[in-house]
Amino acid sequence: MNRLLDIFSFSEDSPLIFTQADFWVFFSVVYFIYAIVYSKKSLRSAYLFAISILFYYKTSGLFIGILLFSTINDFFLGKAIYRSKSVILQKFLVAISVIINLGTLCYFKYAYFFTDSYNYLFQTNYEVINYLAQWANTWGEVDYFTVDKIILPVGISFYTFQTISYSVDIYRKQIKPLNSIIDFGFFVSFFPQLVAGPIVRAADFVPQIRKEIKITKVEFGQATYMILKGLIKKMLFADYIAANFMDRVFDVPEMFSGFTNIMAMFGYSLQIYGDFSGYTDIAIGLALLMGYKLPINFDSPYKAIHCGDFWKRWHISLSSWLKDYLYIPIGGNRNGSIFSYAFILVFTFLGVFAVSDYGIALIAASGVGFMLIITLFSSRLAWHFNRNVNIMITMLIGGLWHGASWKFVIWGGLNGVGIVVYKYWRKISPYENSKAWYALLWRIALTFVFITFTRIYFRGNSMDHIERFYQQVATNMDWGNALAVLWEYRVVFIVMLIGYITHWLPYKTKDWIEALFIKSHFIIKAIVATLVAIICYQTYAADFQPFIYFQF
Template sequence: MNRLYDIFTFSEDFPLIFTQVNFWIFFAVAYFIFALVYKKVPLRNSYLFIVSVFFYYKTSGLFIGILIFSTLVDFIIGRSIYKSNQNNKRLVLVTISVCINLFVLCYFKYAYFFTDAFNSLFDTNYEVFNVLAQWGNNFSNQNYFTIDKIILPVGISFYTFQTISYTVDIYRKKLKPLDSILDFGFYVSFFPQLVAGPIVRAESFVPQISKPTTLTKHHFDTGTYLILKGLIKKMLFADFIAMHFLDRVFDSPEMFSGFANIMAMVGYSLQIYGDFSGYTDIAIGLALLMGFELPKNFNSPYKATSTGDFWKRWHISLSTWLRDYLYVPLGGNRSGSIASYIILSIILLGCMIAFRDMYFIYTVLSISLILYILSLYNYKVRNHINTNINLMLTMLIGGLWHGASWKFVIWGGLNGIGLVVYKYWRKISPYEFKSQWYVRAWKILITFIFITFTRIYFRGESMDHISRWYSQVVNNMDWSNALSLLTHYQAVFWIMAIGYITHWLPQTMKDSIENLYSKSPVFVKIALGVFTGVICYQAFSSDFQPFIYFQF
C-alpha cells in the first residue's frame, strides 16, 4: 500500500521517471484502463489528458498550474487567429501568443541570468524575488511556494515550444485549431514526451488526435523494442559509466590526470547520447503502444561527417524547430533582417559585459567594424555576412535554450563556428565528394572530436571548473599512468567500447536485429525483456539518476 501511495501522490523523492519501478506500475494501470476506452476517440483523448496532467503533477507538483495556463492561453488564441480574416489582427494575436510563452519561459529559466547581467552592467546587487510565488501564497493564504528563489519547472522548454508551434502553424494556415480544449491539452501534455521531448510539432501530431486508435503487431514490436533499447542506453551506457567514472572526474578534475579528463569527455559523449536518446526511444515506444507516432529525434549522430551533418542527426526535433521558427524567419540563407542585428547586438553586448576583457571587447569591435565596411562596398560579402549571422544566432540561441549561462552561449557559438567553417571548407576540400571508407572514417573522427570537446562547456559546472579541466589537459597528461587508469576502470571502458561499437554498426545490421526481434516468438520477447531487466538492475544505483535533459 505504501508503494501505491508513493505512486499516486506527489513526492520529490519518488518522481515518475522511466527508470523507476513506480513508473511502470503507473503505466500498467494507465494502459489497462486505456485498453478499455481507446475505441472511443473523445473519451480516449480526455482520459490521456487526465493521465498526462497527473503524470506532470507527479513530476513537478504545483507547477502543473503553468502547464494548464499555457494550454488555456494558446487554445483561446489559436481559435481567435483562425476565426480572424484580418491579417493585422492575426499577426497581433500570434505575437501575443509567442510573447506570453517566451515571457513564462524566460521568467522561470532566465531570471537569474538576466539579474546577473543587469547587476554586472549597472554595478547593482539585486537578488531574484519570485513575484508569482508571492501572489500564489497571498491567494491561498498558505506558504506553498518559496519566494526567495525561482525553481525551473520540468519540461517547460519543451511544451512551451510545442504551444508556440501550434499558434504559429495556425497563423501560417498550415493547421486548423482543435475544437476541444481537452484534445489540445492532450497534445500539449502527452506524458511520454512531456518532460524531455521530442518536441512534437502541432502539424504532425494534431491530425492524429482525431483519428481512431489503430494498434497493430508492428506498433507492439517496434514499441517494445524501442523501450528495451532505451532502458539499456540509459541505465548501462549512461548511468553506469557516469556513476563509476565520469562523475568522479568531473567533480574534481584537478584530482585526475589530463588523460583521465580527456577520457571522461569521450565517455560523456556516450553518456549524454545514451541518456537523451534512451529517453526518446522509450517515449516513442510508449506512444506507439497507444497508437501514436512521435518524431524521430536521433539518427546515429556520431556517424556524422561534419558539424552540419551532426545537427541533422542530433536532437532533430529541436534542430528543425529552430530552423523553421527562428532561422527561416530571420532570413535563413537568403538575407538578413533588422531582428538579426538587434539580437546579435544584444548577445555581443552581453558577452562584453560578462567577460569584461578589454582584448575581447577590442577584438569584437574591430571585427564588427571591418565586416561593416566590407558589407558597404560588396553585395556578396554583405550577403555572406547576413546569412552567417542568421546561422550563428540560431546556434547561440539554441545554446541558451539548453541553459541560462554564458557557458551554454559559448557552446552554441562554437557549434555555430563549426557550421560556418565547414560551409566554406566543403567548397575547397579535395575530399568532400570522395566515398572511400577511410575518408569517411576520417571525417567522422574529426567531427566526433570537435563535438566532444565543445561539450566541456556543456558539462562543466562553471567557467572556473572548465578552466581546471583545461589546466589538467594542458599541464598534466601523465601518459605513464594511462594504462593503469584503463585497467583500474576497465569495466567502464569496456562498456564505453561496446556502446560506441554498437552505435557505429551499419544501419542495415541494426535494422536486421530489429526485424529479428519482430519475427521472434512472444516467449523470446519476454525472455529478452527479463534479460534487459536483469542487466538494468545490475547497473542500477540507489542514487537518483534523473535524465540529463530534465534540467532544460
C-alpha cells in the first residue's frame, strides 16, 4: 500500500516515466477504474482530466499551475472569439491568446537565451531573476520557489502549441468551442501525450471526446503492439547504445578518434529516433487502449530522399503545425513580408555573431541586406527570394523551439538550407526521376548523412564542445584503429545495425509483422510482451534515461 501511495504522490526524484515499472502500476490502476466509468461521457472526461492533472503533478509539481492557467485562459478566449461578431475583435482576442501563450513560453524557456544574447551583444552583465517566483513567495511566510533560477516546466512547448491552435482554429471557423471546461481541460492535458507530444489539434481530438468508446480486439492488438514497439525503440535502440557508447564519446570527444566520433553521430541518429519515436508509439498505444486516436508522429524518417521529405516524416505534428500556423500565414512560398525580411536580416547578424565576431556578423548581415535591396530592382530575384525566405524563417524558429540556444538555431538553419538547396538541385539532378534502386539508395544515404551531421549542433553541449568534435574529425580520424573500435564496441554496433535494418524494412514487411501480432492468440501476445519486458529491462542502464524531448 505504501508503494502505491508513493506512486500516486509527488516526488521530484521519481517522476512517472513510461519506461519505469511505477508508471505501469499507475496505469493499471487508472485503466481498471476507467473500465468502470468509460461509458459515462461526462464522468469519463472528468476522470481522465483529473488523472492527467495528477500525472502532470507527479511530473512537474507546482508547475501544474501554469497548465491550469493556460487551460482556463484559452477556454474563455475561445468562447469569446466564437461569440464575437466583429472580425477586428476576433483578431484582437486571437492575438491576446497568442501573446499570453507565447509570452509564458518565452518567460520560462527563453529568458536565459535572450538575456545571454543581450549581454553578449552589448557587453552587459544582466542576470535572470524569477520575478514570478518572487511574487509567489510574497504570498506566504516560506520561500517556496527559488528566485535566482527559472526552471523549464515539462511539456510546456507542446501544450502551449495545442492551446494556440484551439483559439486560431475557432477564429478560422474550423471548430466550435467546447461547452465544458472539463472537456477542454481533458483535451489540453491528456496524459499519454502531455509532456512530449505528439502535438494534438483540437479539430482532430475534440470530436473524440463525446463519442461512444468501443475498443475492438484489433485496436487492442494495435495498441499493445505500439507500446511494445515503443519500449524496444526507447530502451534497446536508444538507451542501451547511449549508455554504453555515445555518452562516453560525446562527454569528451577529444579523447576519441575522429572515426569514433563519427560512429557516435550515426549512433545518435538512431538514439534520438528511438527515444522520441518510442515515446510517441507508447503514447499512441496508451491512448488507443482508452479509445482515443492520436496522430502518427513519425513515418520512417530515415527513408527520406531529401531534406524536405525528412521533415514530412519526422515529428510530423510539429512540422505540420509550423506549416499551418507559421509558414503559410507569413506568406508561404508565394511572397515575403516586412516581417520576413527583418527577421532574416536580424537572425543572420545575431546567428553569425553568436559563433564569430562582430565584424564577420556585420559583413554577413550586410550581404543579406544587399540581396534584399537587389530584390527591389529584380522581380526574378525577388521571386526566388520570396519562395525561400519563409522556409528559412520556419526552420530557424523550429530550431529555436527545440532549444533556447544559438546552436539549435544553427541546426534549424542548416536544415532550412538543405531544403532550399534541394529545390534547385532537383532541377539539374541526373537521378531525380530515376527509378533505379541505386539512385534511390544514393538519395536516401545522402539525406541521412546530411541530417546526421547537422545533429552535432543538436547533441553538442556547447559551441566549444562542437568545435572539439569537428577538430577530431578533421585532424585525427585514426583509420588504423577503426577495426579495433568496431570490435571493442561490437555489441553496441550490432544493436545499432539491427535498429537501422528494422527501420529500413519495407512497409509491407512491417505491416505483415504487425498484422501477425494482432491476429495472434492472447497467450502469444502475453509471451511476446513478457519477452520484450525481459529484454528491455536486462539492457537498461543503472539509472533510467529520461526522454530527450522532455527538455523541450
